[in-house]
Amino acid sequence: xxxxxxxxxxxxxxxxxxxxxxxxxxxxxxxxxxxxxxxxxxxxxxxxxxxxxxxxxxxxxxxxxxxxxxxxxxxxxxxxxxxxxxxxxxxxxxxxxxxxxxxxxxxxxxxxxxxxxxxxxxxxxxxxxxxxxxxxxxxxxxxxxxxxxxxxxxxxxxxxxxxxxxxxxxxxxxxxxxxxxxxxxxxxxxxxxxxxxxxxxxxxxxxxxxxxxxxxxxxxxxxxxxxxxxxxxxxxxxxxxxxxxxxxxxxxxxxxxxxx
Amino acid sequence: xxxxxxxxxxxxxxxxxxxxxxxxxxxxxxxxxxxxxxxxxxxxxxxxxxxxxxxxxxxxxxxxxxxxxxxxxxxxxxxxxxxxxxxxxxxxxxxxxxxxxxxxxxxxxxxxxxxxxxxxxxxxxxxxxxxxxxxxxxxxxxxxxxxxxxxxxxxxxxxxxxxxxxxxxxxxxxxxxxxxxxxxxxxxxxxxxxxxxxxxxxxxxxxxxxxxxxxxxxxxxxxxxxxxxxxxxxxxxxxxxxxxxxxxxxxxxxxxxxxxxxxxxxxxxxxxxxxxxxxxxxxxxxxxxxxxxxxxxxxxxxxxxxxxxxxxxxxxxxxxxxxxxxxxxxxxxxxxxxxxxxxxxxxxxxxxxxxxxxxxxxxxxxxxxxxxxxxxxxxxxxxxxx
Numbered sequence: 001x002x003x004x005x006x007x008x009x010x011x012x013x014x015x016x017x018x019x020x021x022x023x024x025x026x027x028x029x030x031x032x033x034x035x036x037x038x039x040x041x042x043x044x045x046x047x048x049x050x051x052x053x054x055x056x057x058x059x060x061x062x063x064x065x066x067x068x069x070x071x072x073x074x075x076x077x078x079x080x081x082x083x084x085x086x087x088x089x090x091x092x093x094x095x096x097x098x099x100x101x102x103x104x105x106x107x108x109x110x111x112x113x114x115x116x117x118x119x120x121x122x123x124x125x126x127x128x129x130x131x132x133x134x135x136x137x138x139x140x141x142x143x144x145x146x147x148x149x150x151x152x153x154x155x156x157x158x159x160x161x162x163x164x165x166x167x168x169x170x171x172x173x174x175x176x177x178x179x180x181x182x183x184x185x186x187x188x189x190x191x192x193x194x195x196x197x198x199x200x201x202x203x204x205x206x207x208x209x210x211x212x213x214x215x216x217x218x219x220x221x222x223x224x225x226x227x228x229x230x231x232x233x234x235x236x237x238x239x240x241x242x243x244x245x246x247x248x249x250x251x252x253x254x255x256x257x258x259x260x
Numbered sequence: 261x262x263x264x265x266x267x268x269x270x271x272x273x274x275x276x277x278x279x280x281x282x283x284x285x286x287x288x289x290x291x292x293x294x295x296x297x298x299x300x301x302x303x304x305x306x307x308x309x310x311x312x313x314x315x316x317x318x319x320x321x322x323x324x325x326x327x328x329x330x331x332x333x334x335x336x337x338x339x340x341x342x343x344x345x346x347x348x349x350x351x352x353x354x355x356x357x358x359x360x361x362x363x364x365x366x367x368x369x370x371x372x373x374x375x376x377x378x379x380x381x382x383x384x385x386x387x388x389x390x391x392x393x394x395x396x397x398x399x400x401x402x403x404x405x406x407x408x409x410x411x412x413x414x415x416x417x418x419x420x421x422x423x424x425x426x427x428x429x430x431x432x433x434x435x436x437x438x439x440x441x442x443x444x445x446x447x448x449x450x451x452x453x454x455x456x457x458x459x460x461x462x463x464x465x466x467x468x469x470x471x472x473x474x475x476x477x478x479x480x481x482x483x484x485x486x487x488x489x490x491x492x493x494x495x496x497x498x499x500x501x502x503x504x505x506x507x508x509x510x511x512x513x514x515x516x517x518x519x520x521x522x523x524x525x526x527x528x529x530x531x532x533x534x535x536x537x538x539x540x541x542x543x544x545x546x547x548x549x550x551x552x553x554x555x556x557x558x559x560x561x562x563x564x565x566x567x568x569x570x571x572x573x574x575x576x577x578x579x580x581x582x583x584x585x586x587x588x589x590x591x592x593x594x595x596x597x598x599x600x601x602x603x604x605x606x607x608x609x610x611x612x613x614x615x616x617x618x619x620x621x622x623x624x625x626x627x628x629x630x631x632x633x634x635x636x637x638x639x640x641x642x643x644x645x646x
Contacts, residue, residue, distance in 0.1 A: 070270040077271055185282075189275050191309030191322045198268040 001037040001062045003072055005029065007123040021226040022093075033074045036119025038186040040179040041075040043117050043149055045187065048079070050151065057081045059110055063102045065092045069202075076197035077189030083202035084110065090207065090217055096129035097220040103130065104137040105210045113174060115156065120145055120178040128178070135176035143169055147182035269328045275308065276332050280339035285609075288340035291466040292612050295458075297421060298466055302346050306376025310347055314502075315354050319370035326502060330509040330564040334557070337513025338520075341616040345417050345467030348506055349382035353426035355499040356444060360486045369424065369446060381418035383425040383447065383472050384496060390415065391629045393428070393493060394439035398474060400429035407431070407445070407484070409452070409477040419455045419470030424448050427479070428496055431489045444485035444492035452477030463615035501577045502567060503624045508560040508580035511588035511620040512553060518595035518613040519549045525599055542598055549591045556584035575637040582630040585620035592617045 005014075005025040013026040041060065048056040060075045063086040076083055086106050094102070107116060116138070121128030128144075135142030147166060148159035155172040161182045189197075207217070238253055240246030254260045284301060291298050305311065313329050315321025329351070336344050354373050357366055372378035386396050398411025409429055416425075425447045432441035447453060456471030481487075485495055523546060526537035536542045559580040566573035592614040596603035603610045621627050 070267045070274070073267075073271065077275075188279060188304070188308055189271065190307065191272060191313065191324075194268050194271045194275065195322055197271070198264045 001041070001060050001072070001075060002034040002119070002122045002124075003031045003062065003064055003067060004034045004122055004124040006032045007035065016226060016228055018225075018227055021223050023226070031068055031071055033071060034119050034122045034124075036121060036123070036179065036181065038074070038078075038119075039181050039183050040117040040119045041078055041080060042186040043146065043177070043179045043183055045079050046183075047115075047149060047151060059084060059113075061103065061106050061110075062086070063091050063094070063099060063106065065089050072202070073197045073200070074189065076200055077193040078187055079193055083200065084205060085202045086205045086207070086210065088207050094217060095219050095221040096127055097133055098217045100130050100133035100137055101216040102207070102210075102212055103134055105212055105216070106205065107134075107138065109205070109210045115173060116140075116176045118176065118178045120180045131176055131178045138174070138176065140174045140176055141171050142176045142178070143171055144178045145180045145182075146177045147180055149177060149179075265325070265328075268324075269331065272324075272328060273331055273335055276310075276335045279304065279308070280335060284336070284339035284343055288342075288466075289606075289609060289612070291342070292340070293606070295460070295465045297468060298343060301343055302376075302421075305343070305347065309374075311350060311376035311379070312354075312374030313347075314351055314358075315370050315374045316358055319358070319366055320374040321354075321370065322374075325564075325568040326505060327561060327564040327568055330505055330560055333506050333509040334513040334516070334560070337510040338517045339513075340466075340612075341510055341514050341619065342464055342467040344506070344510055345464065346379060346421065348503070348510075349417050349426075350380040350422070351506070352382050352499045352503050353380040353424070353446070355502055356426055356485060356495045357446070359498065360444070360491065360495045362487050364482070365446065365485065373424075378424050379418060379422045381416055381422035381425045382496075383413040383416055383427040385413060385415045387412055387414045387471075391625050393496065394437065394442070396428060396430065396442065398427075398429040399433060400427075400431050400443060400445065400479070402431065402481070403478075405481050406478045407481065409445075409447070409474040409479060411474050413472040413474075415459070415469055416455075416472050417467060417469050419472055420458060420468040422449075425472070426485075426496070426499075427474075428492045429474075435490070439493035440490050442492040442496075443489045444495045445479050446483045446485060447474075447477070447479055448483075450477070462618065463612065464619045500624065501574050504577040504581040504630070505560060505563045505567065505573075507620050507624045508556065508563065508577070508584035511581075511584035511617070512557045512560055514613050514616055514620070515549075515553045515556065515584075515588040515591040518592045518610060519546075519553055521608070521610055522546065522549065522595035522598040529600075536598070545594050545598055549594050552587040552591060556580070556587050559583055575634060578630040578633040578637070581620075581624065582627050582634065585617075585627060588620055589617040 006029055009026060009029055015024040017024055044058045048058060058080040059082045060080045061084045062072055065087055067085055067087055073083065084106060086102060118131040132142055143158045143160065145161045146158045147161045150157045155170060156175060158169045158177060160167045160169055161180050238246060238250045240249045283304065287298060287301060309322060312321035313324050313332060317323040333344050357369055369378060373380060384393065386398065388397055389395060400407040400409045411429065427445040427447035428442055429445065430441045431443040435441040452475050454473050456473055459469045461469060526542050526546065527535060529536045563573050563576035563580040566576050596610055596614060599610060602608060
C-alpha cells in the first residue's frame with residue numbers, strides 16, 4: 001500500500017520545483033491511500049470472504065515516511081488484519097527498484113505467504129513498476145491487471161483486464177497479482193471496523209529490522225529533468241463540399257497526424 | 261484514548277464524506293423528485309453501522325460521543341437532508357432506552373437497533389399538537405399484563421418504514437399536572453397499530469412521514485420503558501434535547517451545501533466582463549454566509565460537547581437549533597441570489613436545499629418554542645443568582 005497525495009487535488013495546485021526535481025503538493029491537503037491499493041485490499045477481502053473468513057490473514061505493508069495514521073489504517077478499517085509500516089526518512093523518494101527491494105525484504109520477514117496483492121499502479125507517478133520488480137525479487141510469477149481472482153486446487157485463476165476484453169490465467173501460488181479498478185468498488189469501512197482499527201497499533205519496522213542496506217535503497221534510475229511541458233493549442237477548420245466530404249477530410253487529416 | 265477517539269472520528273467522517281459524494285448526492289435529486297424511499301442508501305448506512313453510533317458498545321453499538329454524531333449528521337445533510345431521517349428519531353428511542361430502559365429492555369431492543377434491523381421512530385406529535393406534549397390525547401389503559409392503546413399520531417418520520425416506535429400515551433388522564441400521566445412504551449407494529457398514508461411534504465422528501473393509528477392496540481407491560489408509569493414525558497424531553505442538536509447539525513450541513521455551490525458558481529459565472537466573485541455585492545454575501553455557517557457550527561458543537569461532558573445542555577441545544585435553522589433558511593436563499601435565475605431551476609440541487617431548510621425551523625420544537633426554552637433557562641439562572 002502507498003500513501004499518495006490526493007489525486008482529486010487540481011493539478012494547478014501542485015508546484016514543480018525544477019531545481020530539486022521534485023513535485024511539491026499543496027500544503028495542508030491530507031494524503032490518501034492510493035486508489036488501486038484499496039482495490040487490492042478489496043481483492044484480499046473477497047478472497048477471505050470466499051474462504052469463509054477463516055484461515056486467511058491479510059497483512060498490509062507500506063514503505064515510506066511521514067505516515068498519517070488515520071489514512072494508512074484505512075485497509076484495517078475495511079477488515080484487514082495487520083498493518084506493517086516501514087517508516088524511515090530514507091524511504092521518502094525511492095525509485096521503483098529500491099521500493100521493491102525494501103518491500104521484498106519486508107515481505108520475507110513476515111514469514112510464509114500465499115499471495116502478494118498490489119494496486120496496478122500508484123496515482124502519484126503512475127509507473128506501475130514496483131509489482132513487476134517485486135515478483136522478480138521474490139522469484140514468483142506476476143499476474144497483472146486482475147479484475148477477478150479465484151483460488152483453485154492448484155493455485156489461482158485470474159481474469160486479467162485487457163483493452164479489448166479479458167484473459168483468463170491459471171497460476172501456481174505463491175504469486176504477485178496486481179489489481180485493477182475493474183475488480184469493483186472497494187467496500188466502505190464499517191464503524192465497527194474503524195473502532196477496531198483505532199485500537200490496533202501498526203507494527204513499525206526500521207530499515208535495520210529487516211536488514212535493508214544502503215545498496216538496497218540506492219537509486220537505479222536517474223531523474224534528469226522534471227518540468228511542466230508547454231502545451232500549444234492550434235485550431236484548424238476542416239472544410240469540404242458537404243458534410244459527408246468534410247467528415248472524410250477530417251478523417252484523412254487525423255490519419256495524417258497518426259491520431260486514428 | 262483521546263487520540264483514538266480523534267483518529268476514529270476522522271476516519272468515520274472521511275468514510276461518511278465519501279459515501280455522501282459517491283452515493284448520496286448523485287441519487288438525491290431523483291428520490292426528492294419522485295418522493296421515493298432511498299432503500300439502497302439506508303441499507304448501506306445500516307451496513308456501515310450508522311444506526312448504532314450512540315448505542316452503548318455493550319448493547320452492540322459503537323458508543324460514540326454526541327459530538328461525533330453531530331458531525332456525521334452535518335456531513336450526511338450536506339449530501340441530502342432526508343438521508344438523516346431514518347437515523348434521527350431512531351436515535352431518540354435508542355437514547356431513551358439506553359438511559360431509562362430496564363436491563364431486559366436494553367438487551368431486547370438495542371442490539372437490533374444498532375444493526376438497523378429494528379428501525380425506530382418517535383410517536384409523539386398528534387393532530388391536536390406537537391410541542392404541547394402534555395396535552396396529548398392518546399391513551400393506554402391497563403388490562404392485565406397489557407395496555408390497550410387508542411389514539412392517532414401525526415407527522416411521524418419513519419412511520420411506514422419503521423418497525424418499532426417510542427410511543428407516548430397517557431396512562432392517567434386525571435392527574436395534574438397532565439404530563440405526569442404520560443408513559444413511554446416501545447410499540448412494535450402489529451394488530452391495531454397501522455401507518456396512515458404518506459404526507460406530501462414541501463421538502464424532506466423521500467423519507468416517509470405518516471400518521472400512525474392505534475386502534476385497540478395491545479402492548480405488553482414489559483414494553484413500558486423503565487417499567488414505571490408516568491415517566492414518559494421526562495424520558496422524551498431528555499432524548500429530545502439530543503434531537504435538537506441533531507436538527508442544528510442538519511441545518512449546518514444543508515447550509516454548507518448551499519454555500520459550497522454558491523462559492524463554486526461565483527468562481528465560474530461571468531457577468532459584465534468579469535467573474536461575479538470579483539464583485540463586492542457577491543463577496544459580501546459569501547462572507548456573511550460563511551460566517552453564519554461557522555457560528556452555527558460552533559454553537560452546535562458546543563451543545564454536543566456539553567452533552568458529552570454530562571452537563572445540562574437544554575439552553576445550548578435550544579440556541580444551536582434556533583440559530584442554525586434560521587441561518588440555514590437565510591443561506592439557502594442567499595445562495596440562490598448568487599446563482600440568479602439558474603438557482604431557481606430544478607436542474608440544480610439549490611432549490612431542494614431551499615425547500616428542505618424550513619423543516620429545521622419547524623421540526624423538533626418550533627423556533628418560537630426554542631426561544632421560550634432559551635428565555636426560561638436564562639431567567640431561571642438569573643433568579644438563582646438572586
